[in-house]
Amino acid sequence: MKRILLAMMLGIGALGFAQSDKEIVQKYIVDKIKGYKPTDLVPYSKDGEDWALMDVKSRKVLTDYVLNWASTFKPKLSISMYVKRYIIGKVDSDYIIELESRRETLSPEIGYRKYEKINKPAFQMDETGKKTASNPKYKYILDIVSHKGVYYAIVSKKDKSWTLINEKGEEQKGFYFKEISNIGYKDKESEEDVFNVEDFDGKKGLITILGKKKLYGELMNNFTKNDIVLGYVVQKDNDYSHEIKKSGVIDLTTQEWLIKPQEKYKIYDIIYTSSEKIKKYDETDRSKATIYFLATDQSGQRFVLDINGNPILPKN
Numbered sequence: 287m288k289r290i291l292l293a294m295m296l297g298i299g300a301l302g303f304a305q306s307d308k309e310i311v312q313k314y315i316v317d318k319i320k321g322y323k324p325t326d327l328v329p330y331s332k333d334g335e336d337w338a339l340m341d342v343k344s345r346k347v348l349t350d351y352v353l354n355w356a357s358t359f360k361p362k363l364s365i366s367m368y369v370k371r372y373i374i375g376k377v378d379s380d381y382i383i384e385l386e387s388r389r390e391t392l393s394p395e396i397g398y399r400k401y402e403k404i405n406k407p408a409f410q411m412d413e414t415g416k417k418t419a420s421n422p423k424y425k426y427i428l429d430i431v432s433h434k435g436v437y438y439a440i441v442s443k444k445d446k447s448w449t450l451i452n453e454k455g456e457e458q459k460g461f462y463f464k465e466i467s468n469i470g471y472k473d474k475e476s477e478e479d480v481f482n483v484e485d486f487d488g489k490k491g492l493i494t495i496l497g498k499k500k501l502y503g504e505l506m507n508n509f510t511k512n513d514i515v516l517g518y519v520v521q522k523d524n525d526y527s528h529e530i531k532k533s534g535v536i537d538l539t540t541q542e543w544l545i546k547p548q549e550k551y552k553i554y555d556i557i558y559t560s561s562e563k564i565k566k567y568d569e570t571d572r573s574k575a576t577i578y579f580l581a582t583d584q585s586g587q588r589f590v591l592d593i594n595g596n597p598i599l600p601k602n
Contacts, residue, residue, distance in 0.1 A: 307373045308383050314369055315339075316381045318349045324363070324379045325559040328578060329356035330600060331588040334527075345601040356580055356588065358559045379561065429468040431479040433495050440466050440481075450481075450495065460497040470511050470567075471538045473498065480541060484508060492541050500541045506532065514538060515556040516577060517569030521547065527554040527582055535579060535595075539569050545579070545595040553591065555580040 305313070319327060322341050327348070330340040336351035354366040362376040362384075375385035430439045438450050438458065448466040450458040465484040469492070473480055478494035482505070491502030506523045513519050522533040530552035535545040545553070557578050564571040578590035581597070590598050 305370070307371075307375075307385050310369050310373060311365065311367075311375065311377065311383050311385075314352050314367070315349055315363075315365065316377060316383065320381060322348065324359035324361070325561050325576060327359060327363075327559070328590045328598060329353070329358065329557070329580075329588070330590075331356070333586055334582065334588045337588075340598070340600055342598055345599065347600045356555075356557060358557055358578075360558060360560045360564070360575070361562055431468065431495070433478055438479075438495060440468065447486075458495065458497070460493075465508055467508070467510060469509075469538055470514070471517070471541070473500075474540070480538075482509060501536070501543075504543075504547070505536075506534075506547070511567065515566055516558065516572050516575060518544060518556055518577065520553055520556060520579065522552070522554060527552055528586070530554060530582075533581075544593075545591075548595075551581040551583055551591060551595075551597065553579050553581045557590065 319339055326342050327339045328342055329337045330347060331337045332351065337353040337356055338347050338349045338351045339353070340347045352367045352369055354368065357364050357366075359377075359379055362378045364376055366372075366374045373385065375383060377383055427439050427441050430437055432438070437453050440448060441451055442448055448461075448463050450461040450466070452458070462485075463483045464486050465482075467482045469480050469482050471480050472478060473494045476494060476496065476498070478496055478498070480492050480494055480500070482490070483493050484490045489503045490505035490508065492500040492505070493502070494500075506521045507525070509519050509521075517537060517539045519536050519538055520533065521536055522530045524530045532547045532549050533551070533553040534543055534547040535553060535556075536542070537544040557580055558575040559578075560571075560575040562574060564574050577593050578598075579595070580588065581591050582588050587599075592598060
């Protein structure tokens, strides 16, 4: 009986000393960053595996290297960490901790709209600007845009090339590419939609509906709208960050280089801090955010560059 009571007392004692998930986050994150402005905190890693938070003004690394990925306050800090056990959640700018369950959730099924197939030249639009019918001769009809009252669509042909056609099925002159995607931005002078393209010689660049080329032969990788953050997109010559030799950043609102291709830093992603919730893909929210570019170098450390391409590294 005494042994049973002793075991029960030891068990209760162990439970009393065990730290909860919130206490772990409080100890390893919150207590170490209190007193610093949340939007001044950026991620830093010695090896790209474990991350800490650093204050950009003092260049002081504030936390231990306990985070699993590069994260910032925008306005909440997403956390994924393993300290004694796996913990995921968020910390808001008032240091309130919100933990999440680790149950996986399935994404909802994606619905695809079916269009009536027709035997007319290309496609049809209704009075609201929605596609209502398409010609089966084209494998895919994507990204319909309009310019000066004329509708154009990106289509895939039987020879696996991509081109731009109008509703009559007439191909736009000069549009014969291996890849085409609409970047979601317009040429400021002509108001034409701008497309990201790759030709059959491997040259990549931007082109407007009427064929005006920008940065043609200068782009290093294809990108989609999902890669764009507040109107900026990273260009790099390799998908693996440690193998990048040349990289830069394009401002898609002007279709010009913000950071010209260089070899000193391997730029591979875009992050930002903000004191309010903003739209990641809306460049009009730039003024509400501080933008940084994630980079690495020959040493393997991971850090951020500011908007001008200057590294923010810890002070020794």
